[in-house]
Amino acid sequence: MVKGANIQWACLFCLIIFIPGLAQGQDDKSTATLKEMTIKGDWLGSPTPETVSSHPGARTVVTSEELTESGARTVEDALRNVPGVRVFDESGTGILPNIGIRGLSPLRSEQALVLVDGVPITLAPYGQTGLSLFPLTMNAIESIDVARGGVAVHYGPNNVGGVINFVTKRIPTRKTMTLRETLSLSPSTQHMLADSYIRVGGFVNDRLGLQLQGNFINGDSIRSHSDTQVTNIMADLNWYPTNNIDIKGSLQYYQTRNNLPGALTPESYKQNRNQSTRPLDRFTGDTLRGSLIYNQYFDNGAEFSWTNFAHRSNREFFFGDALNADEASTLERSSPREFLVYGSEPRFSFYINKGIKQKISIGARYMREEVDYIVDARNLLTNEFSVARDWRFGNHAFAAYISDTFFLFDDKLKITPGIRREQVYLDFRNNQTGAKESNPTKDWLPGVDVGYQITDAIFLFGNFHESLRPVQFTQITFGGAQAAERADNFEAGLRLNPLENVGINLAAFRIEFDNKLEFISQAVGFRNLGKARHQGIETELTWQPKQINGLDLRTGYTYIDTEQRSGQFKGNELPLAAHHQLNFWANYRRANWNWNLNGLYQSKSFSDGANTVVENESGAIGKIPSFWVWNAQVTHNFRWDNRKITAGLGINNMFNHHYFFRGVDFSRGRMPSPGRTLLFTAQMDF
Template identity: 70%
Template sequence: MRTNPQRAAYAAIKLAITSYAIFHPGLGQAQQDEPSKTLEEVTVSADWLGSPTPKTAKKHPGARTVITNQEISESGSRTVEDVLRTVPGVRVLDESGVGYLPNIGVRGLNPLRSEQVLILVDGIPIPLAPYGQTGLSLFPLTINSIETVDVARGGVAVHYGPNNVGGVINFVTKPIPHQTSMTFKETLSVFSGGNLLADTYFRAGGFVNDKLGFQLQANVIGGNTAREHSKTEVNNLMLDSHWLVTDRSEVKAGIQYYKTSNQLPGALTPKSYEQNRNQSTRPLDHFNGDTLRGNLTYNYFFDNGAEFSWINFGHRSNREFIFGNSTNADIASTQEQSSPRNFIVYGSEPRFTFNIDGSIKQKISVGARYMREEVDYLVDARNLMTGAYTISRNWRF
């Protein structure tokens, strides 16, 4: 039952509706006579990642960030780690202090050895063994060779294989310029105590004619940081070529040699940190690695928008961590432990992409991937007092 205030409000609403109907008697009939309207056609499209540009990222049906070369330059980033720290949802742990060994995590996943995110360079995976040894314990890339960083988080990652639940990070290297050009860049970092770290970058390339282009990039990093026992040596050499075979086909090829040798200052106990935060109490710890990589890609573009792509890649790599066995950084180690790994990996991936035009437009991609990985997995130790040598693991995958 309505109360008196409710009755008054109900009567007012009823009176207003009646009055509107009296003064506008043809309104209901006009709405019935008006012809129905048809909405404009809405097209929904998606093409995996597409080109790594901010414009493409805005149309991507998911969380995606594209960092351009201009943004990298304006941010003042010195390392790959610095660039990735600007991306929402990406966490980077600094293991080296110089940026040659980043540990990357996406959306709260463990960043250790970047195991939960797939790292690509120009669309090709760079883990030492993308299926068998997913940890990225050698990072053969320097910031000066990067043109664009494309970070895609979420379900699109499944298109690129397993072991990438966090997403995909694709580093696009600098393209071959149309006009022959040369770049030289020198960066010096001076630390307390007078330590100096030099980063030298050289790039030269261009198209020698309408069909063929070459490019050479060299990046050398060397010196010491603020910490003791922090000597760093990084050499990154890249040679790329681009051959426009016909108006519809092209061949891209590249070869890279990357080598690094670094001392690891290690963590400090609170007591050691209060004494001297720049000291190192782990004189045995260091890291070495090298890799020789090659890739060859053939693309053919059909008149109807279809595309055939055939990617081939491989590498021969070595990396080794050497540590003292002491769990307390203030106690000298009595044993030196090492874990060398040797990798031989090669893969081939043909793919055919085509469109189906009809009432609903579809883009279909069909392909396959063959990959072979050979890994020598060794863990050994040497007693510093007696010289005794032992092997605890000697595996081959």
């Protein structure tokens, strides 16, 4: 099932041999009690229920247990029950998720700040915020931290919708090996996708921990022309040279080779929604990424952290030139991109205990991005090759921020004013014509967060932040004096525990976009004309009935109202912003068994700014229908030969509901979502 992965597997087993006794599963007393240091100077802190309960904004953490219990294999599965979050998967295999938050556009996740262990995974976090390569596999993830409010001062750029931080598996204190296999079977087409995972790691001694993870995905989704190959190798190091210093290093190599089934016309969709009519569409990408983080803790409570990261990435889409999914193409186009990005961010926090207790956090960051941007084409009849674009982009980005938390009423009331400074210098060169263009962005972004623990059962919060999305590389190719898109973010809410086993979360939000960049024409290019408004509420209710030990019930409802407030479509709703989202989660644990049922409802939405109701012939525009999707999984834990075994059987889209969204980029039409899929999972820990 794993093709071309011999070298990677050999490296994994070399590490097993290299670390004495790593696979023996024996506890070392010195490492069994070792506790990992937590960066409290980081604004979000650890993704734990305790931290979330006092965060001055809407925030959800998807825990390791929830990921396992629900059988989440993709980002779409994992985020399905997070209020206000919408995910489209254009590949059908999970490699290209599109994430939207609070009605912001989900396409290419271009309006969400996505991090892995606090480091941006976007190919160019300032100049090209779209995630056209998503170098992440869920088996390597321990938890997901989704902070939708109260973060813009400390995290940026592109922070209008908040932050999604994927937290990878920590190095275990006990020397451990994990083997996991997930088979996704599509009954209607007999296609199978294999998701193979191996992890080996632990502490060699009191001070040094090592870990290596390998994730290999091969096979097909339910649709034709969906062959997928993914290799994800991650190496981690934790070193504690002293009792108050820790150093964390990580290195990742990610590669993907995929056929893309693409969108369908309404007619083709009705004939067979699992077919593909775009034989030329495919995608390749690879990235080598590394990070090194130094943390130091002082006796007076002060903390210093210095994060350094870099990546070199390539990605390329191949596609036919026919816009209608049923038409034959005469050209095979491709869009190769090469990215080189590196950054450095020191951060320091300390307390002032004279008079009013305060905690001051100061941070700064420098980031450099270099991008080669090419568009070319090959004539399928003559094999003639041509280059339509050969562009070079670069930027220098500087950010600095400071916040001051005031602790009042025995630390029950916390007020945190702060401000962020962003300076971005974009440069463009057309290698074909020699034309050059530049664009500077300088912004002050103030914010204030308030959290008040009125009683043990009631926590109130509110915040205001100014956010920005920088001018994008391709937007400066037309010239003109564009400015960054800015937004004012308002949020207020509460967390309430009226009973020990009942929890209520409520948040109201409003996002007022100003200065949105809109495309005017080929002659004019982009100009800052756009205004838009997003507002709504997010609610969540949790209940663990005392009468049924082990039962966990949860439901959430999100209402979103959007409006375009300028331009040609003033007064219309924004595209891909569904009014209603309903989540449901039921989990029952009994002895070594676990039963899980989760569901998602999304109401209808528009696919374009004109709010077109009647679908056109190609299916590129028109309303996107509402849908329900239900997933279920049963998991059993047992021991065999003194080894822990976890076996699971799941059904995704158990009622085989047919639903779709509209295509992304070059693939226009109905993009079918996966039908009923069976999941078989087996994991061994030893």
